[in-house]
Amino acid sequence: MRYRLYYWTGIQGRGEFVRLALEDAGADYVDVCRVQGDAAMQPFLAGKASGTRPFAPPFLKHGRRVLAQTAAILAYLAPRHGLVSTAESARWKAHQLQLTIADLVTEVHDTHHPIAASLYYEDQREAALARASAFRRERLPKYLDYGEQMLAAGGGRYLLGRPTYVDLSLFQLMAGLDYAFPRAMRRLRRRTVRLRALAARVAERPRIAAYLASPRRLAFNENGIFRHYPELDD
Template sequence: MKARYELYYWPSIQGRGEFVRLAFEEAGVPYVDVARLPVKQGGGVRAMRKLLEGAGPGLAPFAPPFLKVGDVLLGHTANILLYLGPRLGLVPDDEESRLAAHQLQLSVTDFVAEIHDTHHPIASSLYYEDQRSAAKKRAALFRKERLPKFLGYFEQELERSGGAHFMGASISYVDLSIFQVIEGLRYAFPNAMGHAERHAPNLAALAGAVAARPRIAAYLASPRRLPWSEEDIFRHYPELDAKR
């Protein structure tokens, strides 16, 4: 029997669950986005809570996304992709390549956390309006220091791999994740990215190539791809973006 992949994430935002969705979509592998199912079909946020309550010691993830495959229950985006990569054909077979891909994905995780903290630098539990002043300072430093540093690192690693894909000749889940980050940054910081991308031509080309892949293009045009919003990780607040 084929594995039944059940993805658990918040139903109204792309968030960190989108990195996992993109892997399934590119691979053309069916998956169940549980929280988006009607409650009558066992879906909704309640389904996530119920699963966590029934998890054994050490098996309950801290927060979504998490993935259930039979008796396997995994949390953390990078950990989920480490598991899915070889099963979906989105990473080379050898251990060295799998670990290299995981290392890059962990750097993506760090990058995403810093992007999130530009609009919530004090606490996630507070509204953006309650920390607007701190967000302006955090975003200014992010645009000046952290954005070019992260993009420069990924640009360098992509160039070392040949410039087309991070993991050799074939697309990997790292390529898909970088596409998501680039697109999210273009939404959140259009002015800053307009400048920064000139120094990262390989990343820009990769994002365009991923968007044009048949399955990804079909997904992006479908209602399964939720729109960007100011309830998500990537948020566009004009006062946080640079004007050039």
């Protein structure tokens, strides 16, 4: 049964973590808003569609089920497509790691929007400078070190020893961080050797490589989560 993914057009955003899994799986899916526009999400967000009402995009419709929350969508999809072992221990470990990635993504968003998502960046720039500075000094190295350590514990090549959806998300995370904070990421390059090798490995997966070369892969931009504002970098 075809998956229907709902997410804002024009940005990669949180939807991209789901797209990478669907693409790598070769799953039959439609990126609904890219066909019908963002208004296609409104009946769901307003509680006027069938299925569980999502609080926010992305959400996935699969048959009668509507599932929101990026990490939950991935946990739902992955065992159906060999993107995680069906063993309970692997699924919990993967989900825990994905939720930690989700926490980091939220922190990245808040580097440019520390006061309110409803305000322009320019109207919260001073707070953004302070938050981004703390993020680059404290949080970013802590998360990256954790990623390196988890990769080492998994044998060095993949987080869980064999490829899973979490590796796809880690690729996206590294790509986004490199886009948003190129100087900070260069400073931390010796601490991210395994993460960089993993990201390169993921980018070479045939379906991921084909996706990245396709027009379906949007470029990062300053409407998304990973934004490049030079003043927020080292």
